[in-house]
Amino acid sequence: IYTNPNFQKSDLTLDALAQLADVPNVQYLKDASSNTGRLLTLRNRVGDRLKLFSASAHIPLAVMLIGGVGWMAGPACLIPRQSVQLYELARAGRWEEAMGLQSQLWQINELFAKYALAACxxxxxxxQGFAVGDPIPPQAxxxxxxxxxxxxxxxxx
Structure with missing residues (x-):
């Protein structure tokens, strides 16, 4: 499941997500709401039945700290090595080192929030040398x- 209430203009309720967590082939949630507290509430309700991914609207390390399984977001496409390093530090419980790296990387999330996601x-x-072309209209x-x-x-x- 991918929720992005800013673009969808609506959001799935916690009750709906809890029901979806009982569907065998629904196993993951990528949430772009920027409400990390809501993710913790959901995790408390459904446990590991719905694994959580951070989108660029969240601080990835904060999501991993509450049990998230990773960071699936545009910024990670631009800094893949650092994203993997952040994940590995979090999984190893090396939170202080991970927070140092997260602080260094946060600027890319700020740039994504400042400008258009696809364009960034x-x-x-x-x-970086990848000929991916321009964003598709209406995005500039x-x-x-x-x-x-x-x-x-x-x-x-």
């Missing part, structure tokens, strides 16, 4: 200034 992914991938490409911000962040990694 495409600009970041293009700056990033401005040159925004593109420079993405490239500046990536050049530091």
């Amino acid at each position: 992914i495409k600009a970041g991938l293009q700056s 490409s990033l401005s040159p200034t925004a593109r420079q911000e993405i490239e500046a962040f990536l050049s530091q990694r």
Whole structure:
């Protein structure tokens, strides 16, 4: 299940998600609500029946701290090695090191929130040599200034 209430203009209730957690082939939730407390409430209700992934609207490490299984988000496409390192540190319970890395990486989430998600992914991938083209209308490409911000962040990694 992927919930993104900002784009969907609605959201599944906790009761609906709890019912869906009982469906055998529904095993994961990627949540882009930015309400990490809601994820903890859901986890308390359904346990491991519904495994949680962080979207870019959450602090990935916070979701992993409450039992999330990973980070499935656009920023992770641009910084895959660091994303894997963050995951491995969290799984090893090395929270202080993980928080240091999360703090360094958070700027990419801020850029994604500041600009259009697809445009950020495409600009970041293009700056790394992947010919992915421009976003599909109605989404626009990033401005040159925004593109420079993405490239500046990536050049530091």
